[in-house]
Amino acid sequence: MQIPHFFRRATVALIQWIDSDHCPDGAEKMRAEPDRVDLVRVMPFIVLHLACFAVIWTGWSPFAVGTAIALYFIRMFAVTGIHHRYFSHKTYSTSRVGQFFLALWAATATQRGSLWWAYHHRHHHQHSDDPEDAHSPHVHGFLWSHIGWITSRRNFPTDYSKIKDLVKYPELVWLNRFDLLVPLVFATALYFAGALLSVHAPALGVTGGQLLVWGFFISTTFLFHGTACINSMAHLMGKRRFKTEDDSRNSFILSIICLGEGWHNNHHRYQSATRNGFYWWEIDPTYYGLKLLSWTGLIWGLKPVPVSVLEEGVRADHHMTVAAVAARHAAQPQHEYSALRRAIPVATAMAVATATASSANLPKKADGPAMHKDLSELAHNLTAKTTPPVIGASSSTDQT
Numbered sequence: 551m552q553i554p555h556f557f558r559r560a561t562v563a564l565i566q567w568i569d570s571d572h573c574p575d576g577a578e579k580m581r582a583e584p585d586r587v588d589l590v591r592v593m594p595f596i597v598l599h600l601a602c603f604a605v606i607w608t609g610w611s612p613f614a615v616g617t618a619i620a621l622y623f624i625r626m627f628a629v630t631g632i633h634h635r636y637f638s639h640k641t642y643s644t645s646r647v648g649q650f651f652l653a654l655w656a657a658t659a660t661q662r663g664s665l666w667w668a669y670h671h672r673h674h675h676q677h678s679d680d681p682e683d684a685h686s687p688h689v690h691g692f693l694w695s696h697i698g699w700i701t702s703r704r705n706f707p708t709d710y711s712k713i714k715d716l717v718k719y720p721e722l723v724w725l726n727r728f729d730l731l732v733p734l735v736f737a738t739a740l741y742f743a744g745a746l747l748s749v750h751a752p753a754l755g756v757t758g759g760q761l762l763v764w765g766f767f768i769s770t771t772f773l774f775h776g777t778a779c780i781n782s783m784a785h786l787m788g789k790r791r792f793k794t795e796d797d798s799r800n801s802f803i804l805s806i807i808c809l810g811e812g813w814h815n816n817h818h819r820y821q822s823a824t825r826n827g828f829y830w831w832e833i834d835p836t837y838y839g840l841k842l843l844s845w846t847g848l849i850w851g852l853k854p855v856p857v858s859v860l861e862e863g864v865r866a867d868h869h870m871t872v873a874a875v876a877a878r879h880a881a882q883p884q885h886e887y888s889a890l891r892r893a894i895p896v897a898t899a900m901a902v903a904t905a906t907a908s909s910a911n912l913p914k915k916a917d918g919p920a921m922h923k924d925l926s927e928l929a930h931n932l933t934a935k936t937t938p939p940v941i942g943a944s945s946s947t948d949q950t
């Protein structure tokens with residue numbers, strides 16, 4: 551009874567590699583299941599990681615490594631600027647053709663289709679850090695929030711009812727349904743580009759296999775984990791400027807890794823703005839890239855952060871600074887006391903030593919011209935003037 555059931559499920563998972571909307575029992579039923587890793591369904595994801603080790607055989611070249619780094623950032627921009635800031639939040643506008651082009655670009659990131667991505671992300675904002683949130687590190691733990699949740703069977707189907715504004719475009723639904731197609735074409739193109747370069751530009755030292763491993767497998771694996779850091783780390787690491795109902799945080803480090811997405815607390819406070827770095831000092835490369843794209847005419851209508859939210863942020867920063875200073879002051883008496891405890895004996899010792907030196911080692915007044923009044927003479931005079939005459943001493947001497 552169990553074995554046919556397993557094979558049936560495995561067959562469904564295999565078909566889902568090609569057609570991710572294939573759900574014979576209904577997507578709703580699948581989403582209602584408890585979390586359970588689907589090893590067959592997740593096999594392409596495991597292969598993506600294991601294939602990185604093929605570098606042992608392909609080796610490396612500066613061109614291949616440079617391609618991997620460039621493709622990391624080009625596709626990170628697609629994840630943050632397209633999957634996130636366009637499809638999930640619609641923070642700017644584009645034409646229908648432009649939208650399709652953007653979806654194709656984002657699909658090379660190999661993080662499923664834009665519609666699946668947007669559905670899960672909107673769900674995250676609706677249920678941030680509560681038990682419904684599929685990838686909250688506070689509810690499910692770090693590992694599950696980083697990588698576990700995407701291996702769970704219940705999280706594979708796209709809930710189209712939650713993204714009605716996107717479902718009306720069949721070309722987007724088609725791309726979302728066959729989400730392995732673009733990555734396969736992209737990886738194949740990289741292989742052939744490397745093979746062509748090995749023939750026509752042998753000085754680069756690159757081969758088809760090398761460009762496939764570095765440009766696709768290694769770059770895409772890093773890209774996945776960089777993106778996943780926002781689900782896991784951005785709710786654990788950094789500062790909270792806005793008191794949102796979740797535990798989202800702002801982190802400069804994550805903003806570098808994820809091109810501006812690290813200002814996650816800002817984003818949870820106001821999701822409709824194109825920029826996540828609300829102030830000029832909050833580096834947001836995705837926003838700069840989108841601004842450049844807007845000058846080409848491909849996109850337009852970038853949404854600003856409302857002045858009221860910016861002012862609220864300034865006030866929050868001010869309160870945090872005041873609280874930090876108050877906390878320092880509260881801790882200071884202890885420091886002052888310890889400093890005094892160290893300083894008083896030292897100061898006393900110095901005073902005693904100075905007094906002893908001034909009375910015992912002071913140079914004798916030298917006879918000579920009035921001009922020869924150096925500092926020691928002045929000091930001698932000063933001591934003589936300030937020391938009262940010891941009358942008793944001289945008389946007692948006389949008496950003896």
Ligand SMILES: [Zn+2]
Pocket residue numbers: 674678780784785798814818
């Ligand atoms: Zn979040």
Ligand SMILES: [Zn+2]
Pocket residue numbers: 634638639671675817821
């Ligand atoms: Zn978001």
